[in-house]
Amino acid sequence: MFAIFAILNEIRSENLFANRLYLAHSIPDLIPFQMIAIHDFLKKPLQEPFYGVIGHPVAQSKSPLIHNLALKHHAMRGSYVALDTPGSTYAFVGKLLSLKTFRGLNVTIPHKSRIMEALDVVDTLALEVGAVNTVHPARNGLAGYNTDVAGFVETLRPHALWLTGSPAVVLGSGGAARAAVASLLELKVPQAFVVSRKPREISAAWPSRLNGVEVCLIGYEQLGAALREASAVINTTPLGMFPNPGRSPVPFNLADELKGRVCMDAIYNPLETHFMKQARNAGAHAVLGGLTMFVEQAAAAFRIWTGRGFPKQEAAEAIRKSLSAQAPG
DSSP states (O other), X not given: OOEEEOOOGGGOOOSTTXXXXXXXXXXTTOOOOSEEEHHHHTTXXXXXXXXXXXXXXXXXXXXXXXXXXXXXXXXXXXXXEEEEOOGGGGGGHHHHHHOTTEEEEEEOTTOTTGGGGGOSEEEHHHHHHTOOOXXXXXXXXXXXXXXXXXXXXXXXXXXXXXXXXXXXXXXXXXXXXHHHHHHTTTTTOOEEEEEOSOHHHHGGXXXXXXXXXXXXXXXXXXXXXXXXXXXXXXXXXXXXXTTOTTOOSSOGGGGGGGTTSEEEEOOXXXXXXXXXXXXXXXXXXXXEOHHHHHHHHHHHXXXXXXXXXXXXXXXXXXXXXXXXXXXXX
16 A cells, blocks of 8 residues: 655756766766666666666667766766666566665656556655656655656646636547646646547546546547647647657648647657647647656656756757757768
């Protein structure tokens, strides 16, 4: 049984070569690759503090890039490593969490729900969303949080007045969609149309209200009507993500309905997705990419672990440079 506590209010590489060097400084004998398998990592002499991200795949994660930048910014000991953890090696996570040098963990697909079983306390918001993306070895045991919610809130906050009182459309119905819906309460958005290709099949997994926001599950055949009611449209699907950037969850014939809406894509690679281009061409009120969200959720996690601020502008610029360096041509 989880102990439950409320989240604190305040928790709410310049190139490819540099992106692969982040481990060499603090963890002896660790090959300085961008990613390492979790079982290989645990074979190393881990005498220095470490942070990391588990999931599969994690090879393209920019979390090591920006968290190591933050550690360097504060002249803190330790390193942040991407730990490839497919389901077949998840059993190693328990050992990882028990190490004396463990300081913090991010969790991504496919372990955001499963990790909750290993925790002593889980934040109420994470319980509501049904997913943990941040683990902290606190005094009262291993604690789990969901900072994706803070990422959505801080990205959308500059447009809160535009959003207040009107529904939002959330494209997709996975974990990111649940975090997006949960973020809407703070923005005074009363209702979310959650768009799924199989709304009936997933209805049992979704509550009628999530963090105080009314949830209305709909299919894509109802998207047009929902867009006409909404003031915000949030894409949480992978459509448009690298390496398939030419895709969008919004059909061509409905793209004009994005006019006057606040349109946000949770994807940050590429920096401008096809959905964002549709919104810009339609005359959206605002077009927001996933880079801000990614940096904000990282900043919230870093504060939970260290109690310190995050160099957000430097982190965003580092990601931009890294993405530019790996772009073809």
